Amino acid sequence: MSLLADNNNSDASSALKLGTDDLHRQVEASIDWKANLEGLGSYRQFLGKVNYFLAPTDRIIENHFGESADWFKTRRTSAWAKSDLDDLAAAHTGMEPFRHPDPQTADQLYLWVKKPADAAGILYVLEGSTMGSQFLCKLASANFDSTVDAPVKFLNAYGKDTARRWQVTKHWLDGFLRSEDEIATAVHAARRMFQIYGDQLSCRK
Numbered sequence: 493m494s495l496l497a498d499n500n501n502s503d504a505s506s507a508l509k510l511g512t513d514d515l516h517r518q519v520e521a522s523i524d525w526k527a528n529l530e531g532l533g534s535y536r537q538f539l540g541k542v543n544y545f546l547a548p549t550d551r552i553i554e555n556h557f558g559e560s561a562d563w564f565k566t567r568r569t570s571a572w573a574k575s576d577l578d579d580l581a582a583a584h585t586g587m588e589p590f591r592h593p594d595p596q597t598a599d600q601l602y603l604w605v606k607k608p609a610d611a612a613g614i615l616y617v618l619e620g621s622t623m624g625s626q627f628l629c630k631l632a633s634a635n636f637d638s639t640v641d642a643p644v645k646f647l648n649a650y651g652k653d654t655a656r657r658w659q660v661t662k663h664w665l666d667g668f669l670r671s672e673d674e675i676a677t678a679v680h681a682a683r684r685m686f687q688i689y690g691d692q693l694s695c696r697k
Protein backbone atom coordinates (compact mmCIF):
# COMPACT_ATOMS: atom_id res chain seq x y z
CA MET A 493 0.00 0.00 0.00
CA SER A 494 1.21 3.51 -0.76
CA LEU A 495 2.70 5.42 2.13
CA LEU A 496 0.25 8.22 1.43
CA ALA A 497 -2.90 6.15 0.96
CA ASP A 498 -3.96 5.99 4.60
CA ASN A 499 -3.75 9.70 5.34
CA ASN A 500 -6.36 12.11 4.08
CA ASN A 501 -5.66 14.72 6.71
CA SER A 502 -3.55 17.45 5.16
CA ASP A 503 -4.38 20.17 7.69
CA ALA A 504 -0.83 20.83 8.78
CA SER A 505 0.86 20.90 5.37
CA SER A 506 -1.96 23.02 3.92
CA ALA A 507 -1.76 25.46 6.82
CA LEU A 508 2.01 25.66 6.47
CA LYS A 509 1.76 26.40 2.77
CA LEU A 510 -1.00 28.99 3.19
CA GLY A 511 0.61 30.55 6.24
CA THR A 512 4.01 31.07 4.59
CA ASP A 513 3.17 31.62 0.92
CA ASP A 514 3.82 35.39 1.15
CA LEU A 515 7.25 34.81 2.69
CA HIS A 516 8.15 32.16 0.11
CA ARG A 517 7.63 34.70 -2.63
CA GLN A 518 9.34 37.48 -0.68
CA VAL A 519 12.44 35.44 0.21
CA GLU A 520 12.72 33.95 -3.27
CA ALA A 521 12.69 37.48 -4.71
CA SER A 522 14.99 39.04 -2.09
CA ILE A 523 17.97 36.81 -2.85
CA ASP A 524 20.04 37.56 -5.93
CA TRP A 525 20.36 33.93 -7.05
CA LYS A 526 22.14 34.85 -10.27
CA ALA A 527 24.86 36.72 -8.37
CA ASN A 528 25.19 33.89 -5.82
CA LEU A 529 25.59 31.23 -8.46
CA GLU A 530 27.51 32.81 -11.31
CA GLY A 531 31.13 32.94 -10.17
CA LEU A 532 33.23 30.50 -8.15
CA GLY A 533 33.97 33.14 -5.49
CA SER A 534 30.32 34.01 -4.91
CA TYR A 535 29.29 30.34 -5.05
CA ARG A 536 31.86 29.60 -2.33
CA GLN A 537 30.34 32.43 -0.24
CA PHE A 538 26.86 31.03 -0.83
CA LEU A 539 27.84 27.51 0.30
CA GLY A 540 29.71 28.92 3.30
CA LYS A 541 26.71 30.94 4.44
CA VAL A 542 24.35 28.02 3.95
CA ASN A 543 26.63 25.79 5.99
CA TYR A 544 26.84 28.47 8.70
CA PHE A 545 23.16 29.15 9.26
CA LEU A 546 21.80 25.66 8.60
CA ALA A 547 24.20 23.77 10.88
CA PRO A 548 22.17 24.52 14.06
CA THR A 549 18.93 23.43 12.36
CA ASP A 550 20.42 20.00 11.78
CA ARG A 551 21.15 19.65 15.48
CA ILE A 552 17.63 20.87 16.35
CA ILE A 553 15.98 18.37 14.00
CA GLU A 554 18.26 15.55 15.15
CA ASN A 555 17.49 16.31 18.81
CA HIS A 556 13.74 16.36 18.27
CA PHE A 557 13.21 13.73 15.60
CA GLY A 558 16.47 11.83 15.19
CA GLU A 559 14.92 8.42 15.70
CA SER A 560 11.46 9.21 14.30
CA ALA A 561 11.63 7.76 10.82
CA ASP A 562 14.16 6.23 8.46
CA TRP A 563 14.06 9.07 5.95
CA PHE A 564 15.48 11.47 8.54
CA LYS A 565 18.79 9.61 8.28
CA THR A 566 19.12 10.52 4.59
CA ARG A 567 17.87 14.12 4.84
CA ARG A 568 19.77 16.88 3.07
CA THR A 569 21.77 18.64 5.79
CA SER A 570 24.24 21.49 6.08
CA ALA A 571 26.96 18.83 5.79
CA TRP A 572 26.02 18.56 2.09
CA ALA A 573 26.93 22.24 1.63
CA LYS A 574 30.14 21.69 3.64
CA SER A 575 31.04 18.77 1.40
CA ASP A 576 30.55 20.99 -1.69
CA LEU A 577 32.68 23.66 -0.04
CA ASP A 578 35.49 21.18 0.64
CA ASP A 579 35.31 19.76 -2.90
CA LEU A 580 35.38 23.27 -4.31
CA ALA A 581 38.52 24.10 -2.32
CA ALA A 582 40.13 20.81 -3.43
CA ALA A 583 39.39 21.54 -7.10
CA HIS A 584 40.73 25.10 -6.90
CA THR A 585 43.94 25.20 -4.91
CA GLY A 586 44.74 28.67 -3.69
CA MET A 587 41.09 29.53 -3.07
CA GLU A 588 40.79 31.30 0.28
CA PRO A 589 38.94 29.47 3.07
CA PHE A 590 35.46 30.83 3.77
CA ARG A 591 35.08 33.02 6.85
CA HIS A 592 31.59 34.09 7.87
CA PRO A 593 31.46 37.86 8.55
CA ASP A 594 29.06 37.50 11.49
CA PRO A 595 30.90 37.19 14.81
CA GLN A 596 27.90 35.68 16.65
CA THR A 597 27.48 31.92 16.55
CA ALA A 598 24.66 30.76 14.34
CA ASP A 599 23.06 29.03 17.34
CA GLN A 600 21.95 32.49 18.50
CA LEU A 601 19.57 32.63 15.54
CA TYR A 602 17.50 29.78 16.96
CA LEU A 603 17.19 30.58 20.66
CA TRP A 604 13.41 30.84 20.15
CA VAL A 605 13.11 27.12 19.32
CA LYS A 606 11.51 25.40 22.30
CA LYS A 607 8.94 22.83 21.21
CA PRO A 608 8.87 19.89 18.78
CA ALA A 609 6.33 21.86 16.72
CA ASP A 610 8.93 24.63 16.29
CA ALA A 611 11.37 22.07 14.92
CA ALA A 612 8.65 20.70 12.61
CA GLY A 613 8.10 24.21 11.17
CA ILE A 614 11.83 24.47 10.47
CA LEU A 615 11.79 21.05 8.84
CA TYR A 616 8.94 22.19 6.57
CA VAL A 617 11.03 25.10 5.22
CA LEU A 618 14.24 23.10 4.81
CA GLU A 619 12.63 20.17 3.04
CA GLY A 620 10.32 22.39 0.96
CA SER A 621 13.33 24.36 -0.21
CA THR A 622 14.65 21.22 -1.95
CA MET A 623 11.93 21.84 -4.56
CA GLY A 624 13.31 25.30 -5.42
CA SER A 625 16.85 23.86 -5.26
CA GLN A 626 16.17 21.82 -8.38
CA PHE A 627 15.74 25.03 -10.30
CA LEU A 628 18.79 26.63 -8.69
CA CYS A 629 20.88 23.55 -9.44
CA LYS A 630 20.12 23.94 -13.14
CA LEU A 631 21.07 27.62 -12.93
CA ALA A 632 24.40 26.80 -11.22
CA SER A 633 25.17 23.89 -13.53
CA ALA A 634 24.65 26.12 -16.57
CA ASN A 635 27.12 28.66 -15.15
CA PHE A 636 29.97 26.30 -14.32
CA ASP A 637 32.01 23.99 -16.52
CA SER A 638 31.30 20.78 -14.63
CA THR A 639 30.40 19.40 -11.21
CA VAL A 640 34.14 18.97 -10.60
CA ASP A 641 34.60 22.67 -11.22
CA ALA A 642 31.65 23.49 -8.96
CA PRO A 643 30.09 20.62 -6.97
CA VAL A 644 26.29 20.80 -6.53
CA LYS A 645 25.44 18.11 -3.97
CA PHE A 646 23.51 20.58 -1.83
CA LEU A 647 21.57 22.24 -4.66
CA ASN A 648 20.79 18.95 -6.37
CA ALA A 649 19.05 17.86 -3.14
CA TYR A 650 17.50 14.41 -3.80
CA GLY A 651 17.71 14.66 -7.59
CA LYS A 652 14.85 12.86 -9.34
CA ASP A 653 13.57 11.66 -5.95
CA THR A 654 13.01 15.22 -4.66
CA ALA A 655 9.28 15.52 -5.46
CA ARG A 656 8.50 12.09 -3.98
CA ARG A 657 10.45 12.88 -0.82
CA TRP A 658 8.56 16.14 -0.47
CA GLN A 659 5.29 14.19 -0.44
CA VAL A 660 6.72 11.92 2.29
CA THR A 661 7.72 14.97 4.35
CA LYS A 662 4.26 16.51 4.07
CA HIS A 663 2.68 13.19 5.03
CA TRP A 664 4.94 13.03 8.08
CA LEU A 665 4.10 16.64 9.07
CA ASP A 666 0.37 15.91 8.71
CA GLY A 667 0.70 12.93 11.04
CA PHE A 668 2.92 14.70 13.55
CA LEU A 669 1.16 18.07 13.90
CA ARG A 670 -2.34 17.17 15.10
CA SER A 671 -3.74 19.96 17.29
CA GLU A 672 -4.55 23.50 16.21
CA ASP A 673 -2.02 24.75 18.71
CA GLU A 674 0.77 22.58 17.28
CA ILE A 675 -0.07 23.64 13.73
CA ALA A 676 -0.11 27.34 14.69
CA THR A 677 3.25 26.94 16.44
CA ALA A 678 4.75 25.23 13.39
CA VAL A 679 3.48 27.96 11.03
CA HIS A 680 4.99 30.62 13.28
CA ALA A 681 8.31 28.74 13.36
CA ALA A 682 8.27 28.25 9.57
CA ARG A 683 7.79 31.99 9.12
CA ARG A 684 10.79 32.65 11.35
CA MET A 685 12.85 30.14 9.39
CA PHE A 686 11.94 31.81 6.09
CA GLN A 687 13.03 35.14 7.58
CA ILE A 688 16.36 33.70 8.73
CA TYR A 689 16.91 32.23 5.27
CA GLY A 690 16.21 35.58 3.61
CA ASP A 691 18.30 37.58 6.11
CA GLN A 692 21.28 35.28 5.77
CA LEU A 693 21.35 35.06 1.99
CA SER A 694 20.20 38.50 0.92
CA CYS A 695 22.84 40.93 -0.39
CA ARG A 696 23.30 42.62 2.98
CA LYS A 697 25.61 39.88 4.37
Ligand code: HEM
Binds near residue numbers: 509618689
Ligand atom coordinates in the same frame (compact mmCIF):
# COMPACT_ATOMS: atom_id res chain seq x y z
C1 HEM B 1 14.58 30.75 -6.96
C2 HEM B 1 14.30 30.18 -5.83
C3 HEM B 1 13.13 29.28 -5.62
C4 HEM B 1 12.26 28.75 -6.52
C5 HEM B 1 12.24 28.90 -8.01
C6 HEM B 1 11.31 27.96 -5.77
C7 HEM B 1 10.32 27.22 -6.34
C8 HEM B 1 9.50 26.36 -5.67
C9 HEM B 1 8.55 25.47 -6.29
C10 HEM B 1 8.32 25.34 -7.78
C11 HEM B 1 7.94 24.81 -5.31
C12 HEM B 1 6.87 23.75 -5.45
C13 HEM B 1 5.51 24.40 -5.28
C14 HEM B 1 4.38 23.41 -5.30
O1 HEM B 1 4.61 22.21 -5.41
O2 HEM B 1 3.26 23.86 -5.17
C15 HEM B 1 8.48 25.26 -4.07
C16 HEM B 1 8.08 24.84 -2.85
C17 HEM B 1 8.64 25.26 -1.68
N1 HEM B 1 9.72 26.10 -1.51
FE1 HEM B 1 10.60 27.14 -2.96
N2 HEM B 1 11.60 28.04 -4.44
C18 HEM B 1 12.72 28.82 -4.32
C19 HEM B 1 13.36 29.15 -3.17
C20 HEM B 1 12.98 28.72 -1.93
C21 HEM B 1 13.66 29.04 -0.71
C22 HEM B 1 14.91 29.90 -0.59
C23 HEM B 1 12.96 28.45 0.29
C24 HEM B 1 13.24 28.47 1.76
C25 HEM B 1 13.71 29.47 2.39
C26 HEM B 1 11.86 27.73 -0.30
C27 HEM B 1 10.93 27.02 0.40
C28 HEM B 1 9.92 26.28 -0.17
C29 HEM B 1 8.91 25.53 0.57
C30 HEM B 1 8.78 25.46 2.08
C31 HEM B 1 8.11 24.90 -0.37
C32 HEM B 1 6.93 23.99 -0.11
C33 HEM B 1 5.61 24.70 -0.38
C34 HEM B 1 4.43 23.77 -0.15
O3 HEM B 1 3.98 23.67 0.98
O4 HEM B 1 4.04 23.07 -1.09
N3 HEM B 1 11.90 27.92 -1.64
N4 HEM B 1 9.44 26.22 -4.31
